Amino acid sequence: VPNLRFPEFNKEWKKRKLSDFLTFKNGINASKESYGSGYKFINVLDIIENDFITHQNIIGAVKISEEVFNKNIVEYGDILFQRSSETREDVGQSNVYLDKKVPATFGGFVIRGKRIKDYNPLFLNYLLKTSPSRKEITSKSGGSTRYNIGQDTLSSVGIITTELKEQAKIASFLLSIEGRIQTQNKIIEDYKLFKKGMMQQLFQQEIRFKEEGENYPKWEIKRLDSIAHVVKGKQLNKQELTENGTYLCQNGGIEPSGYTEEYNTTGETITISEGGNSCGYVNYIRDKFWCGGHCYSLLNIASEMINLFLYQYLKFHQSKIMSLRVGSGLPNIQKKDIVNFKIILPCKEEQQKIAKVLSDIDRKIELETKIVALLNQQKQYFLQNLFI
Incomplete structure (x- = not known):
């Protein structure tokens, strides 16, 4: 029996094989010209990007005969499997x-499990996402450069139900936990949209703050290097980085490249990625x-600047900064283009008010994001303990 259980149930769970519940079939491989219209068809992205699949959220379509469709039909309760992967x-x-x-x-990169015995479709979907089920499926996959799973292999997979x-x-x-997660994600998206609208109105001066009923002074155009020193970092070798450490290493990507026990930049700093996609x-x-070495830091911010205002302003104009990139293989943004980037600045008092409004929204988004993370942890806990 599982570690956690609802009190009204006491029967022992039983070992079964997927072949007791499903028969398996590979999907359609149609000609290139057949795709784009016709019957909705499920591909790998539909499997990995949805909590569950409905007709409405299927991405692709394929033009096939009614006979072929009926031979490859997917109906309520059927289970779809990703047939191959690079990992x-x-x-x-x-x-x-x-x-x-x-x-x-x-589609052809998918295997359909057609229901032949009664089961709760959502239950089986959750069960197949548990660690024991995933380990058994992946351990039975074959291949070297690309890993595959077949119909016979899936038939032999054992489950306890x-x-x-x-x-x-x-x-x-x-499902109730997933519903809470979806609601929470919607709250976050709404805040992000609200912030985007606020940034547009504030930085395009459609909304202006006033001091005792009077507008603040006109905004002034300045170059970035007149209000901050743009400093390129120092590259660390992969061997010098760890998965865990005291200080993160920010390089050319969005996420940290790793961690180290040394730092070369203080906190409360704006960075701009110098190289990479x-x-x-x-x-x-x-x-x-x-x-x-693939990251710029903005240091020694001028006294007339509010650091968080400058960050919010540059974040709003991030697409313009990205358009400065040169090169194709490994694109980068040259320092001469960054330092010449034009910024329209209000007075310090108005900067402070704008920064506060946008930073307050950011803090709310961070809080709601932490709630989503906790809900996902809760979901994983129950997946581990409500099943065997």
Whole structure:
């Protein structure tokens, strides 16, 4: 029996194989000209990017005959599996089709599990995402440069399941958590849209703050190097970085490149990515960190500047900064282009008010994001303990 259980259930769970519940079939490989219209067809992205699949959220379509469609039909409760992947960890990922009204079909990189015995579709979907199920599926995959899973292999996968009433109870409980996560994500997206609108109105001066009923002075145009020193960081070798450490290393990407026990830049610093696919990305780092060789730091901010205002202004104009990139193989932004970037500045008092409004929204987004992280942790805990 599992570690956690609803009190009304006491029967032992039973070992089964997927072949007791599903028969397997590979998907359609149509000609290139067939795609773009016709029947909705499920591909790998539909499997990995949705909590569950419905007709409405399927991305692709394929033009096939009614006969072919009926032979490859996907109906309510069917399970879809990712057939191959470049990494063993991703092969065999699964999802469930939960549209009772409209069927679909499926592509050649997908294996369909057609229901032959009664089960709760959501329960089986959750069960196949648990660590024991994922480990068994991935361990049975084959290949070297690309990993594959076949129909026979999926048929042999063992699962431990329970009676339908308990399946339904577990599925309903986990679905309620997912609903809370979706609601929370919607709250975050709404805040982000609100902030985007506020930034546009504030930085285009459609909204102006007043002091005792009077507008603040006109905004002035300045070059970035007149209000901050643009300093390129120092590169660390991969061998000098660890997965955990005291100080993060910010380099050319959006996320840290790793961690180190030394720092070369103080906190509360604006950075701009210098090289790579995300060059021009604007970030604000609150703690001491190591600024890498593909990252610019804005240091010695002028006394008439509010640091957080400058960050919010540059973040709003991030796409313009990214347009300064040159090169194709490994794009980069040259320092001469960054230092010449034009900024329109209000007086310090108005900067302070704008920075406060936008930073308050950021703090709210951070708080709501932490709630989502906690809900996801809760979901993972229950996935580990409500199943065997």
